[in-house]
Every structure is written in C-alpha cells, then in structure tokens.
Amino acid sequence: MSTNRVLAYLAEHQQRHLxxxxxxxxxxxxxxxxxxxxxxxxxxSFAADELRDLGLATEIIETGGHPLVYAESExxxxxxxxxxxxHYDVQPVVPLDLWQQPPFEPLLRDGRIYARGASDDKGQxxxxxxxxxxxxRQNLPLPVNVKFIIExxxxxxxxxxxxFTDANRKRLACDAVVISDTTLYNAETPAVCYSxxxxxxxxIRLRGPAADLHSGSFGGTVQNPGNAICEIVAQLKxxxxxxxxxxxYDDVLDLDAAERAAFAxxxxxxxxLREETGAPGPFGERGYTTLERMWARPTCDVNGLSSxxxxxxxxxxxxxxxxxxxxxRLVPKQRPAAIAAAxxxxxxxxxxxxxxxxxxxxxxxxPVLIERDAPLMQAGLRALAAGFEAQPxxxxxxxxxxxxxxxxxxxxxxxLLLGYxxxxxxxxxxxxxxxIRNFACGCRTSALLFKETAAPV
Ligand code: BES
Ligand code: ZN
Numbered sequence: 031m032s033t034n035r036v037l038a039y040l041a042e043h044q045q046r047h048l049x050x051x052x053x054x055x056x057x058x059x060x061x062x063x064x065x066x067x068x069x070x071x072x073x074x075s076f077a078a079d080e081l082r083d084l085g086l087a088t089e090i091i092e093t094g095g096h097p098l099v100y101a102e103s104e105x106x107x108x109x110x111x112x113x114x115x116x117h118y119d120v121q122p123v124v125p126l127d128l129w130q131q132p133p134f135e136p137l138l139r140d141g142r143i144y145a146r147g148a149s150d151d152k153g154q155x156x157x158x159x160x161x162x163x164x165x166x167r168q169n170l171p172l173p174v175n176v177k178f179i180i181e182x183x184x185x186x187x188x189x190x191x192x193x194f195t196d197a198n199r200k201r202l203a204c205d206a207v208v209i210s211d212t213t214l215y216n217a218e219t220p221a222v223c224y225s226x227x228x229x230x231x232x233x234i235r236l237r238g239p240a241a242d243l244h245s246g247s248f249g250g251t252v253q254n255p256g257n258a259i260c261e262i263v264a265q266l267k268x269x270x271x272x273x274x275x276x277x278x279y280d281d282v283l284d285l286d287a288a289e290r291a292a293f294a295x296x297x298x299x300x301x302x303l304r305e306e307t308g309a310p311g312p313f314g315e316r317g318y319t320t321l322e323r324m325w326a327r328p329t330c331d332v333n334g335l336s337s338x339x340x341x342x343x344x345x346x347x348x349x350x351x352x353x354x355x356x357x358x359r360l361v362p363k364q365r366p367a368a369i370a371a372a373x374x375x376x377x378x379x380x381x382x383x384x385x386x387x388x389x390x391x392x393x394x395x396x397p398v399l400i401e402r403d404a405p406l407m408q409a410g411l412r413a414l415a416a417g418f419e420a421q422p423x424x425x426x427x428x429x430x431x432x433x434x435x436x437x438x439x440x441x442x443x444x445x446l447l448l449g450y451x452x453x454x455x456x457x458x459x460x461x462x463x464x465x466i467r468n469f470a471c472g473c474r475t476s477a478l479l480f481k482e483t484a485a486p487v
Contacts, residue, residue: 033477033481040161052143053076055152059074060120078101085103097190098191098194099180101178102177109173111177112479113177115209115211116154117180117182119183121185134146148463165477174483184211187392187432206406206444210449212451220422225426227429228360228366228396229358240350244348255352266330270315274376278330283363283399325426355392358373366394395432398445401444417475418475
C-alpha cells in the first residue's frame with residue numbers, strides 16, 4: 031500500500047523534481063578547475079540543504095579539498111541500513127562551442143535534460159534523494175535506515191573521501207552501499223553492474239630546447255620533442271592491440287566460459303557500437319569480442335597529446351616541449367601500483383635520446399568485482415524490474431569509481447551499482463544529457479529498493 035503511495039507521489043511531483051534538479055545543475059561544480067572552488071561548495075550546500083530539509087542529520091565535512099556531504103536518517107537498530115554514495119562534482123566543459131546550449135543552463139527538450147552533470151552524477155544521485163522525499167513528505171516510515179555520502183572530488187582524483195572512509199568506519203557502518211553512477215545496458219534494458227575497471231593515469235612530459243626554435247635554423251641538430259613523444263606513444267601497443275608494458279597482463283583475471291556466453295547473449299553488435307560511438311567500426315585487442323574488450327580487458331590509451339603549433343596555417347618550429355596524457359584502464363586482479371611502476375620504467379626505457387623525460391602518475395584506482403549471487407544483487411534486480419518495467423541484466427562497465435574499492439575494503443559490505451544513465455549520455459563530453467524517463471524510473475527504483483532490502487539481506 032505504502033509503495034503505491036510512494037510511486038504516486040513520485041509521479042505527481044516529477045515536474046517539480048526536475049526543476050529542482052535543474053537548479054542543482056545550474057551550479058558549475060567543476061572540481062578540477064580552481065576558479066570553480068566556490069561553485070563546488072555551493073553544489074555541496076545545495077545537496078546538504080535538501081537532505082536537512084528531509085529531516086536527515088546533515089553535515090558538510092571538510093577533508094582538505096572539496097567538502098563531503100554526509101547525512102543520515104534516524105538509525106533504528108531493527109532496520110537494515112543502506113549507505114548511498116554519489117558525487118556532486120562534474121567534469122570540465124571544454125570544448126564549449128560544441129554545446130547546443132551553455133552547459134550550466136539546463137535544457138529540457140525531447141524527453142531529455144541537457145546539462146553538464148545531468149547523468150554524471152547529479153541526476154542519478156538525485157533519484158535517491160527524491161525516493162527518500164516520497165516517504166518523508168507523506169509521513170511514511172522509511173523501510174530502511176539511510177545514510178548519504180556525496181563527494182566533490184570524484185572527477186578530479188581527490189583523496190578526501192578515502193581518508194574519511196578509512197577513519198570513520200563506525201559512522202559509515204551499513205548493510206550495503208548503493209551507487210547510481212553507471213548505465214543501463216541500453217535504453218530498454220536496465221542493469222546491475224558487477225565490475226568496474228581500475229585506472230592508472232599518467233602524464234609524460236618531454237623537454238628539448240629551452241624555447242621553440244626556428245625549424246630551418248636548427249632542424250636536424252637537436253631532438254624534436256614532438257617526434258620523440260610520437261616514438262614513445264607508438265611503442266605503447268603492438269599490432270594486435272596489446273599493451274607492451276612488461277608484465278601488463280600478468281595478473282589479469284580471465285573470463286570463464288559462462289561469463290563469455292553471458293556477454294555473447296547480450297548481442298552487442300558492430301552496428302550498435304557504430305551507433306553509440308559514431309566511429310567507423312570496432313577496433314581493439316585481437317581475440318576478444320567488443321564487449322569483452324569494453325568490460326573485461328585492460329586498455330592503454332592516449333587521452334591527450336600536445337606539442338608545437340596547432341593553429342591556422344604553417345609555423346616553422348622545433349617545439350620546446352611535448353606532453354602526452356595516457357590512461358590504462360585495469361581489470362580485476364591487476365594492481366594499479368604495480369602497473370604504474372611498470373609503466374614508468376617502460377616509458378623511461380623507450381624514451382629517445384636528446385630530451386628530458388618526466389613520467390608523472392596523476393591518479394590510480396582499483397578495479398572492482400562484485401559477487402553476483404548475493405541477496406543484495408537480487409534485491410537490486412527486483413527493484414529495477416519494477417522501477418523500469420523491464421527485465422534487467424548483469425553488466426560490467428569500462429569506467430571507474432575510485433571509492434568503490436575503498437568501501438569494499440573498509441566497510442566489508444556488498445556494493446550495489448544501479449545505473450540510471452545511458453552510455454550515449456555524452457558524459458565527459460559536450461551535450462551531456464539524462465533521459466527524463468530514466469530519471470523517473472530511477473526515482474521509482476530507488477524507492478522500491480528500500481522495500482526490497484528491508485527484509486534480511
Ligand atoms: N560515472 C563515471 C564512471 C562511469 C563511466 C561509469 C562510464 C560507467 C560508465 C565516473 O564519474 C567517472 O567518470 N569516473 C572517472 C574516474 C577517474 C577520474 C578516476 C573515470 O572513469 O574516468
Ligand atoms: Zn560519475
């Protein structure tokens with residue numbers, strides 16, 4: 031009965047919820063850009079004010095960088111406890127000219143909400159808040175105790191939440207962690223995610239001459255950092271698409287036959303890949319299907335490359351510097367620290383003579399693997415099936431959520447990854463959006479999850 035009232039409330043108040051979400055999305059909480067520091071704080075306050083209004087004991091916690099928002103409902107010992115995690119910070123918005131509207135002026139159009147952070151992650155985490163609201167505003171008892179921890183450093187690799195989690199295990203104690211920061215399998219198919227990739231991210235900096243040189247006067251006399259960075263990048267992978275860093279594959283957990291069959295049954299075709307990416311076709315490590323590479327094989331990719339002149343027309347120089355940003359996405363059993371050390375050694379060993387080479391490890395994250403037969407996962411599947419009115423599937427993700435490994439280690443509880451985004455939501459890219467239907471179904475799913483996990487999990 032109360033479930034019907036909760037779902038009816040969510041339907042009735044959806045328009046207001048979307049407008050409030052737009053207010054949150056208007057705050058440009060770009061965590062990696064110093065000039066947005068105050069905006070990041072305003073986005074934290076927005077979430078904190080709302081949680082406080084719902085009657086949760088709420089605090090903004092300083093950790094040295096961008097603050098954490100922490101909130102909890104009254105904790106009754108006879109109820110299960112869910113800890114909801116999300117992030118209120120967003121990625122930078124360049125290149126700005128490719129947006130159809132300014133990224134912090136949300137646009138509701140064609141059943142979508144366009145804005146930076148709409149899908150990653152404000153729109154998704156907001157579903158959990160609105161699920162709580164549907165109970166609280168109708169004076170219905172929450173079927174579970176809830177705790178919220180919403181961070182502002184997920185996108186910039188900050189460590190505040192890690193330190194806080196490690197030092198506050200009692201406070202964060204719960205029966206399960208729930209996170210909505212991933213995706214459905216596709217528009218018709220909701221999904222519980224059971225594996226995230228880890229990450230090891232580097233910047234390779236090369237210095238040659240003290241300043242750009244005339245390429246006629248000095249070309250051929252000194253090493254060119256632009257050429258040198260290309261030599262390095264060209265040796266990161268072989269012709270079969272395999273990473274050449276020694277030992278890179280040593281710890282990779284191979285897929286078993288059942289998992290390969292489950293991936294194959296999802297029927298991810300080349301045409302779907304073309305549609306989702308706009309790329310001419312699939313490409314990658316030989317011997318694996320697209321989904322296997324996307325979800326269960328480690329990768330090594332240039333994320334940025336710069337050297338010399340990129341403007342209009344010709345400018346004849348030997349550039350003074352070159353930079354490559356390179357990420358390795360890691361899969362279960364690979365250890366970021368070991369991979370990082372191996373990468374550093376390898377790049378130094380292949381750096382051509384005549385340049386100074388600095389290899390800087392910007393951030394690392396652990397890969398994640400979650401048991402699929404835990405009762406919590408079944409509860410997640412039931413909530414999704416009812417919330418989205420469609421049969422959910424298990425998926426993995428190629429993306430990373432650095433804190434998940436820390437939660438597993440410090441809290442020793444299962445983690446449920448219930449994504450409400452789509453892989454075509456343009457996260458980290460111009461024109462990020464969230465489907466309004468997925469927001470609505472997400473709110474329902476979160477509300478239903480309280481009931482589904484109230485019984486012993
Ligand atoms: N929401 C994403 C993680 C994600 C990406 C899940 C794609 C599913 C599909 C998250 O906010 C994110 O972008 N994480 C970063 C972490 C990094 C900065 C350490 C990532 O994966 O690049
Ligand atoms: Zn995210």
